[in-house]
Amino acid sequence: MTGADRVLESSSEDVAVAVDAAVSASSAWAATSRSARASALRAVADALHASSADLIPVVDSETSLGTVRLTGELARTVHQLRMFADVVEEGAYLEVAIDHANPDSPVPISGDIRRWLIAIGPVAVFSASNFPLAFSVLGGDTASALAAGCTVVVKAHQGHPRTSDMVLGIARNALRACGVAEDVIGLVHGREAGRLLVSHPAIAAAGFTGSVAGGRALADLAHARPHPIPFFGELGSQNTFVVSAGAADARSEAIAEGLANSVLLGNGQFCTKPGLVFLPDSASGQQIVDALSDLIGQRPESPFLTQAVRDGFVVGTERLGDASGVTQLSPARTATAPSLWECDPGKLGSAVLEECFGPTAVVVRYRDQDELSGLLDRVDPALTATFHTEPNEKDFTTWLLGTLSSKAGRIVANQYPTGVAVTASMHHGGPSPSTTNSQHTSVGATAIRRFLRPIAYQNVAQELLPAELQDGAGAGVIRRIDGSLFF
Amino acid sequence: MTGADRVLESSSEDVAVAVDAAVSASSAWAATSRSARASALRAVADALHASSADLIPVVDSETSLGTVRLTGELARTVHQLRMFADVVEEGAYLEVAIDHANPDSPVPISGDIRRWLIAIGPVAVFSASNFPLAFSVLGGDTASALAAGCTVVVKAHQGHPRTSDMVLGIARNALRACGVAEDVIGLVHGREAGRLLVSHPAIAAAGFTGSVAGGRALADLAHARPHPIPFFGELGSQNTFVVSAGAADARSEAIAEGLANSVLLGNGQFCTKPGLVFLPDSASGQQIVDALSDLIGQRPESPFLTQAVRDGFVVGTERLGDASGVTQLSPARTATAPSLWECDPGKLGSAVLEECFGPTAVVVRYRDQDELSGLLDRVDPALTATFHTEPNEKDFTTWLLGTLSSKAGRIVANQYPTGVAVTASMHHGGPSPSTTNSQHTSVGATAIRRFLRPIAYQNVAQELLPAELQDGAGAGVIRRIDGSLFF
Numbered sequence: 001m002t003g004a005d006r007v008l009e010s011s012s013e014d015v016a017v018a019v020d021a022a023v024s025a026s027s028a029w030a031a032t033s034r035s036a037r038a039s040a041l042r043a044v045a046d047a048l049h050a051s052s053a054d055l056i057p058v059v060d061s062e063t064s065l066g067t068v069r070l071t072g073e074l075a076r077t078v079h080q081l082r083m084f085a086d087v088v089e090e091g092a093y094l095e096v097a098i099d100h101a102n103p104d105s106p107v108p109i110s111g112d113i114r115r116w117l118i119a120i121g122p123v124a125v126f127s128a129s130n131f132p133l134a135f136s137v138l139g140g141d142t143a144s145a146l147a148a149g150c151t152v153v154v155k156a157h158q159g160h161p162r163t164s165d166m167v168l169g170i171a172r173n174a175l176r177a178c179g180v181a182e183d184v185i186g187l188v189h190g191r192e193a194g195r196l197l198v199s200h201p202a203i204a205a206a207g208f209t210g211s212v213a214g215g216r217a218l219a220d221l222a223h224a225r226p227h228p229i230p231f232f233g234e235l236g237s238q239n240t241f242v243v244s245a246g247a248a249d250a251r252s253e254a255i256a257e258g259l260a261n262s263v264l265l266g267n268g269q270f271c272t273k274p275g276l277v278f279l280p281d282s283a284s285g286q287q288i289v290d291a292l293s294d295l296i297g298q299r300p301e302s303p304f305l306t307q308a309v310r311d312g313f314v315v316g317t318e319r320l321g322d323a324s325g326v327t328q329l330s331p332a333r334t335a336t337a338p339s340l341w342e343c344d345p346g347k348l349g350s351a352v353l354e355e356c357f358g359p360t361a362v363v364v365r366y367r368d369q370d371e372l373s374g375l376l377d378r379v380d381p382a383l384t385a386t387f388h389t390e391p392n393e394k395d396f397t398t399w400l401l402g403t404l405s406s407k408a409g410r411i412v413a414n415q416y417p418t419g420v421a422v423t424a425s426m427h428h429g430g431p432s433p434s435t436t437n438s439q440h441t442s443v444g445a446t447a448i449r450r451f452l453r454p455i456a457y458q459n460v461a462q463e464l465l466p467a468e469l470q471d472g473a474g475a476g477v478i479r480r481i482d483g484s485l486f487f
Numbered sequence: 488m489t490g491a492d493r494v495l496e497s498s499s500e501d502v503a504v505a506v507d508a509a510v511s512a513s514s515a516w517a518a519t520s521r522s523a524r525a526s527a528l529r530a531v532a533d534a535l536h537a538s539s540a541d542l543i544p545v546v547d548s549e550t551s552l553g554t555v556r557l558t559g560e561l562a563r564t565v566h567q568l569r570m571f572a573d574v575v576e577e578g579a580y581l582e583v584a585i586d587h588a589n590p591d592s593p594v595p596i597s598g599d600i601r602r603w604l605i606a607i608g609p610v611a612v613f614s615a616s617n618f619p620l621a622f623s624v625l626g627g628d629t630a631s632a633l634a635a636g637c638t639v640v641v642k643a644h645q646g647h648p649r650t651s652d653m654v655l656g657i658a659r660n661a662l663r664a665c666g667v668a669e670d671v672i673g674l675v676h677g678r679e680a681g682r683l684l685v686s687h688p689a690i691a692a693a694g695f696t697g698s699v700a701g702g703r704a705l706a707d708l709a710h711a712r713p714h715p716i717p718f719f720g721e722l723g724s725q726n727t728f729v730v731s732a733g734a735a736d737a738r739s740e741a742i743a744e745g746l747a748n749s750v751l752l753g754n755g756q757f758c759t760k761p762g763l764v765f766l767p768d769s770a771s772g773q774q775i776v777d778a779l780s781d782l783i784g785q786r787p788e789s790p791f792l793t794q795a796v797r798d799g800f801v802v803g804t805e806r807l808g809d810a811s812g813v814t815q816l817s818p819a820r821t822a823t824a825p826s827l828w829e830c831d832p833g834k835l836g837s838a839v840l841e842e843c844f845g846p847t848a849v850v851v852r853y854r855d856q857d858e859l860s861g862l863l864d865r866v867d868p869a870l871t872a873t874f875h876t877e878p879n880e881k882d883f884t885t886w887l888l889g890t891l892s893s894k895a896g897r898i899v900a901n902q903y904p905t906g907v908a909v910t911a912s913m914h915h916g917g918p919s920p921s922t923t924n925s926q927h928t929s930v931g932a933t934a935i936r937r938f939l940r941p942i943a944y945q946n947v948a949q950e951l952l953p954a955e956l957q958d959g960a961g962a963g964v965i966r967r968i969d970g971s972l973f974f
Contacts, residue, residue, distance in 0.1 A: 027889075075593065075594070076594050079593050079594045086970075092967075092972060095933070097910075097911045097912035097932075097933075098912055099908070099910040099911060099912040099913075106562060106566050107562070107563050107566045107908060107909045107910075108906075108908065109908040109910060110902055110906065110908070111899075111900075111902050113908060113910060113912040113913060114912060115911075115912040115913070115914050118892070120925070120926070219710075219715075220710075223706075223707075223710045227868075227918070227919035227920060228706075228919055228923065229919075230924070230925075230926060381714075391948070394951075397948075397951060398951055401947065401951055402514075405605070405942060408942075409940075409941065409942060409943065410942070410943045410944075410945060411942065411943070411944050411945065411947060412598075412945045412946060413598075413944070413945065413946045413947040413948065414946055415597055415598050415945060415946045419595075419597065421586070421594060421595065421596040421597070421600060422594045423584075423586040423594075423596060423600060423970075424584045424586060424602075424967050424970055425584035425585055425586040425600040425601060425602040425943060425967070426586075426600060426602070426943055427602050427941040427942060427943035429940075429941065431714070431940070432714035432715055432716075433714060436715065437717070438607070438717075438940045439607070439717060439936075439937075439939070439940050439941070440941075441941060444602075445584075446582070446584075446941070449926075450926075452926070453896075453916075453918070453925045453926050454896065454914040454916065454926070454927075454928060454933070455892060455895075455896060455897070455898065455914060456896065456897045456898070456912060456913055456914035457897075457898050457900070458897060458898065458899040458900065458902060459899060459900045459901055459902045460888065460898060460900040461878070461884075461900065464881075464884060464885060464888055478972060480579075480911050480912070483573075483910075483911055485579060485965060485974070487972070
């Protein structure tokens with residue numbers, strides 16, 4: 001298909017065909033050895049890396065994110081695929097546990113029990129507008145689902161359909177070349193196709209990155225099915241950023257600069273953007289406000305990812321302009337220019353407490369810990385919460401750490417929340433409303449757990465089970481045997 | 488309170504008071520050291536064990552389960568509490584991962600990231616009718632939630648309110664005696680109280696064992712909240728039991744006896760009861776049918792747990808009697824007597840495919856693997872699936888193992904599914920409709936994962952974090968550091 005004759009809305013028949021293909025490929029992919037699955041993920045990563053020169057201009061033409069950012073995002077996407085290959089190869093994610101029969105124990109075990117995690121089944125992946133590579137066709141959700149042994153049907157984001165088709169082709173060619181059925185990954189386009197996908201009886205789980213409204217609507221569909229499925233939605237997030245009196249005194253200029261960069265990175269189109277900034281009501285707090293206002297107010301406009309994102313930003317900043325107790329600190333410019341606002345601490349309302357996706361942030365000044373405590377009580381949970389404090393403010397920092405920990409999935413100290421490292425220790429998630437499932441992550445190695453379910457085999461002959469579950473070396477996987485962990 | 492003046496329906500104010508108490512105790516309990524939490528769990532276990540002589544007659548008077556069964560169930564309940572104390576002490580459940588700052592890695596890590604799992608918050612536990620000890624006030628859900636560092640509000644089952652109050656008293660006294668706030672555990676009574684509980688904004692998760700209808704209604708409430716919470720419902724399950732031609736030839740008598748015992752154990756009131764039995768259409772299959780029919784048909788009536796369970800059983804067996812293609816194999820007796828039925832393989836309908844909780848099972852005969860395959864396609868997923876085959880039927884067994892694995896959480900070979908071992912390797916769960924969340928278990932050590940959520944600390948000073956997350960020995964917990972596992 002070329003851009004000209006593309007069908008942007010997959011029909012219900014297209015969706016059915018895509019899911020049927022994913023179902024057909026499902027058993028073989030789930031049964032593929034870990035080493036073969038790791039090889040396939042690496043082959044896909046290599047193919048994506050090799051296609052960089054052809055791919056990036058297409059992505060840029062659809063997203064306006066620029067070559068520098070997209071080159072970095074492609075490297076991250078390749079890294080994610082390779083990281084999950086390593087995860088599969090290591091095998092700890094299987095959570096293998098074996099208890100041998102022990103009829104005489106206090107609670108008798110009548111036959112050997114051998115547990116591990118298996119692929120949950122075909123997964124629907126909803127692409128993100130703001131990560132056309134890292135959270136789209138071959139992004140983190142797809143990589144973790146494929147690693148788990150699940151086949152995937154991606155719902156392309158309408159913001160980058162050509163990118164999506166191109167990446168799909170890269171993936172399917174690479175899979176075919178290493179002897180894997182290309183139907184391990186499929187693609188559909190359009191919102192209605194997305195709804196059909198999450199409602200399809202053969203889809204076993206879904207991963208989503210996007211807006212609160214869109215995510216919640218799909219989560220409702222997933223829950224309303226005759227057989228509900230897990231829906232892992234990474235939704236909007238109004239991320240808190242707190243500066244202590246001491247940090248403002250010590251580092252006002254650096255904090256203003258770091259914060260402005262974090263707010264404006266990628267034109268503010270990151271779910272980890274610090275949108276709600278609590279500053280001390282002090283002279284150095286004022287210095288941060290002034291510097292931040294200058295830095296944000298002087299930043300030229302940048303293009304938005306999509307018309308919908310642009311429109312959402314305009315609506316959000318209009319709501320800020322109309323909200324009681326909210327004033328604009330940066331100079332009034334066009335409706336789409338980066339902006340900084342201030343909210344009276346007595347007037348925290350929904351315009352301020354809800355995320356405005358794009359290059360904007362709201363400052364709130366607090367007099368003391370008591371007032372800050374009351375303000376933080378009103379803030380919704382989020383993906384991240386950041387604080388800047390000084391070493392000599394240990395009591396305040398300890399209190400803040402405890403308070404913010406109840407409200408976020410990642411706590412950042414004296415750094416900035418944008419730029420999510422893809423590692424084993426990363427958690428990218430948070431209590432509702434920032435995600436639909438606070439118990440799992442969409443970034444980092446443990447994201448694979450979303451697409452697995454446990455199964456236990458009782459008294460099943462070992463030779464019928466995979467090596468990981470047999471007595472002996474267990475294919476080199478760490479296991480819990482009769483209660484103790486063994487490498 | 489005595490039985491005479493008891494309020495069986497907690498008011499909305501009672502519920503609010505109970506949740507407020509759980510919230511008040513929450514931070515301190517979550518912050519309690521692992522060793523202190525393990526000690527408290529053991530103290531509660533010891534107190535429960537010590538109360539056996541006083542407690543069991545009360546439980547028996549409310550449930551008619553008999554002293555032998557209840558003595559065993561109490562031992563299991565004590566064991567569960569002690570097992571979770573061991574889990575907490577070991578600390579592997581924390582899933583600690585640390586990645587040190589590495590700005591030069593392919594995907595830069597700008598500050599140390601330290602991840603672990605923390606208590607999700609106050610948990611609502613819904614007691615089961617059929618486990619007045621092991622899945623009620625101090626049962627597996629409560630034990631795993633307390634172990635996770637969550638406070639608990641239990642909704643008592645209406646079938647054993649005095650037992651519930653008595654066990655609550657035992658728990659609160661034991662906690663107080665070891666210096667823990669007794670409000671770590673609370674109790675409410677009545678269905679409306681249960682609904683209020685799962686809708687209460689301060690409740691962060693719920694564990695439930697009970698019927699499909701009741702569980703689904705509560706799961707809907709949990710999902711419909713402004714901020715949805717995870718709901719772990721272990722619902723009804725029509726468990727499949729398959730006998731091969733070879734196994735029937737070799738062991739018809741033993742299989743009939745084992746199966747009858749499994750169907751009738753606890754008067755059939757187990758969620759793992761084998762309710763749907765596929766037998767070969769052969770002479771030895773007929774022998775199993777005859778023996779099973781005799782064993783079940785001769786078994787005297789036993790009391791049911793509650794009037795509601797009794798009524799449900801009568802309705803279920805009436806549905807079987809009215810269903811087209813279904814005939815009663817055991818002699819016609821009273822509506823509450825144990826019974827065996829047969830369904831024509833061409834007539835599998837909802838009366839047969841849905842669980843009938845109580846002492847009854849349905850036999851279906853199959854001619855060959857093809858017919859069995861078509862029949863198993865129509866069966867809903869369940870908690871367990873059991874097969875009996877012979878070593879010389881390897882191809883058939885391999886096929887069966889694969890087929891049943893897609894339909895159940897625990898696969899049992901040549902044994903019987905009732906009697907769930909409480910171990911690290913146990914999985915008690917299954918795809919919908921048998922649970923509301925197939926990715927977690929309600930029995931076994933990993934049940935603790937239901938009540939935890941990940942959090943990552945980026946660049947936070949080590950001395951502000953617990954020992955488990957600091958460099959050094961990490962409080963003896965297994966951890967993933969810079970990608971590799973270390974004890």
